[in-house]
Amino acid sequence: MSSHQVAILGGGISGLSAAYYLARHGIDCVLVEKETRTGGLIRTEQLENSQLEAGPDSFLAAKPAVTELASEIAGLPERIISSNDAARRVFIVRNGRLVPLPSGMSMMVPGELRPALVSPLFSLPTRLRFLTERFRQPQQRASDISVGELVRDHFGDELLESVADPLLAGVYGGNAASLSARSVLPRFVEYERRFGSLIRGVQHEKKSPTAGSLFRSFSGGMQDLIDALATRTAASLLTGREARAVYRDGNCWRIQLGGETFAAEHLIVALPAHRAALLLEASAPQLAAELAAIPYSSAILTNLLYNSARLENPLEGFGFLVPQRERRTIAAATFVNRKFPTRIAPGLFAIRAFIVGAEAVRLRAAADNELVRLAENDLHRLSGISSPAQTALVHRWPDSMPQYVVGHAHRVDRIRQLSAGLPSFHLIGNAYEGVGIPDCVRLARSAAENIYSDIKSK
Numbered sequence: 001m002s003s004h005q006v007a008i009l010g011g012g013i014s015g016l017s018a019a020y021y022l023a024r025h026g027i028d029c030v031l032v033e034k035e036t037r038t039g040g041l042i043r044t045e046q047l048e049n050s051q052l053e054a055g056p057d058s059f060l061a062a063k064p065a066v067t068e069l070a071s072e073i074a075g076l077p078e079r080i081i082s083s084n085d086a087a088r089r090v091f092i093v094r095n096g097r098l099v100p101l102p103s104g105m106s107m108m109v110p111g112e113l114r115p116a117l118v119s120p121l122f123s124l125p126t127r128l129r130f131l132t133e134r135f136r137q138p139q140q141r142a143s144d145i146s147v148g149e150l151v152r153d154h155f156g157d158e159l160l161e162s163v164a165d166p167l168l169a170g171v172y173g174g175n176a177a178s179l180s181a182r183s184v185l186p187r188f189v190e191y192e193r194r195f196g197s198l199i200r201g202v203q204h205e206k207k208s209p210t211a212g213s214l215f216r217s218f219s220g221g222m223q224d225l226i227d228a229l230a231t232r233t234a235a236s237l238l239t240g241r242e243a244r245a246v247y248r249d250g251n252c253w254r255i256q257l258g259g260e261t262f263a264a265e266h267l268i269v270a271l272p273a274h275r276a277a278l279l280l281e282a283s284a285p286q287l288a289a290e291l292a293a294i295p296y297s298s299a300i301l302t303n304l305l306y307n308s309a310r311l312e313n314p315l316e317g318f319g320f321l322v323p324q325r326e327r328r329t330i331a332a333a334t335f336v337n338r339k340f341p342t343r344i345a346p347g348l349f350a351i352r353a354f355i356v357g358a359e360a361v362r363l364r365a366a367a368d369n370e371l372v373r374l375a376e377n378d379l380h381r382l383s384g385i386s387s388p389a390q391t392a393l394v395h396r397w398p399d400s401m402p403q404y405v406v407g408h409a410h411r412v413d414r415i416r417q418l419s420a421g422l423p424s425f426h427l428i429g430n431a432y433e434g435v436g437i438p439d440c441v442r443l444a445r446s447a448a449e450n451i452y453s454d455i456k457s458k
């Protein structure tokens with residue numbers, strides 16, 4: 001039976017970055033991944049000389065962890081590309097038509113009043129709310145509330161239904177009624193406490209704008225990051241092996257893979273919370289119950305490649321969001337040529353169409369061609385594309401997006417306390433302190449640093 005200093009379970013970006021940071025310190029680790037490939041939700045497909053992202057297409061530039069990681073790896077910094085923010089406009093479907101979100105919006109908060117006051121997206125009562133919201137007094141809520149309650153309280157139902165809810169569906173695969181204001185929009189909760197008004201908070205923040213583009217990616221797609229990390233940690237990868245259980249045995253952790261078991265001094269669990277819960281059911285039932293209680297939503301992503309010469313409309317902006325009352329199948333679409341123009345071969349136009357939440361669950365067993373047909377129907381209805389896609393790829397991501405529901409921060413506190421009671425145990429991933437890739441890398445780095453300090457101090 002083999003023994004290692006560290007075992008990492010899960011070979012998505014969280015597990016791979018942890019392996020990278022440990023390897024950098026010369027720490028011996030083994031990473032167990034149940035699929036035959038690493039990368040988890042990150043995967044770039046090459047098709048017709050174009051790069052199509054099966055999962056995430058970019059990372060937020062404002063959160064530095066990915067850029068810092070890439071800067072350490074030879075060849076990667078030159079491959080970082082920026083989103084084409086000159087074309088950054090997002091449309092919202094209203095009465096079956098695409099209407100641009102007014103400029104100056106920060107998520108669902110109008111940072112510039114003028115464009116919001118003349119936008120056809122909003123009726124007179126909502127415009128009046130924009131004017132009066134600026135005079136609210138600072139307020140500290142006694143407890144967490146939903147994003148829906150926060151937005152309704154400040155701006156009313158129309159902004160909630162037409163902007164906030166579709167935005168949250170697009171980013172989190174969730175809905176405003178259940179997602180936690182404190183965990184999903186901590187910035188706005190802070191503005192409410194400091195300024196009373198969210199509009200004034202956003203205006204204050206805009207006085208110190210961050211330089212550069214909003215999103216970044218890599219010239220070969222997000223896969224560039226995975227490939228670079230996998231190469232640097234190749235010696236320690238155990239792919240095609242599923243961890244079944246973990247338990248403490250004397251001074252080490254034992255990891256059970258089917259019939260075989262191996263030992264490690266430290267354990268990093270880099271899995272979706274519901275998968276981590278299964279492993280810990282017997283050895284840490286209370287922690288497992290808290291992990292299992294984090295809900296997840298599902299997504300189906302359809303990449304459609306069109307012959308650009310056959311597209312009737314110009315298809316401007318980064319894409320559009322579909323409010324619930326306008327929705328048939330897709331909740332959002334991204335126009336890849338506008339966001340990352342270098343990704344798509346000349347003469348082609350790529351659209352990522354997202355099906356999320358209950359609709360993704362309902363359609364989970366649908367055939368690929370049926371999903372493509374439904375996405376095409378919506379694109380025809382909403383953007384006037386009548387010719388069929390010349391190629392399409394469908395990726396299903398069941399139970400992939402953790403939902404930070406009301407009370408999430410308290411649950412994470414309990415999870416951290418229970419984890420701290422387990423020696424040399426580290427939980428990382430997107431279920432706790434941020435759903436994006438930079439948050440995953442930040443947690444992975446911090447777990448690796450903690451392990452390094454611990455090993456060094458002995």
Ligand SMILES: Cc1cc2nc3c(=O)[nH]c(=O)nc-3n(C[C@H](O)[C@H](O)[C@H](O)COP(=O)(O)OP(=O)(O)OC[C@H]3O[C@@H](n4cnc5c(N)ncnc54)[C@H](O)[C@@H]3O)c2cc1C
Nearest residue numbers: 010012013014034040041056057058243429430435436437
């Ligand atoms: C459709 C979609 C689009 C997204 N877009 C963006 C975006 O543009 N930007 C952004 O920042 N974020 C985005 N995200 C979120 C981002 O993809 C995730 O936060 C991130 O990839 C999570 O990485 P992870 O390593 O924590 O988990 P995962 O990628 O889920 O990796 C977990 C790994 O664990 C493995 N595993 C599971 N059980 C076991 C077991 N028992 N034993 C061994 N291995 C196991 C899995 O096979 C998987 O490889 C998106 C998510 C989705 C679903």
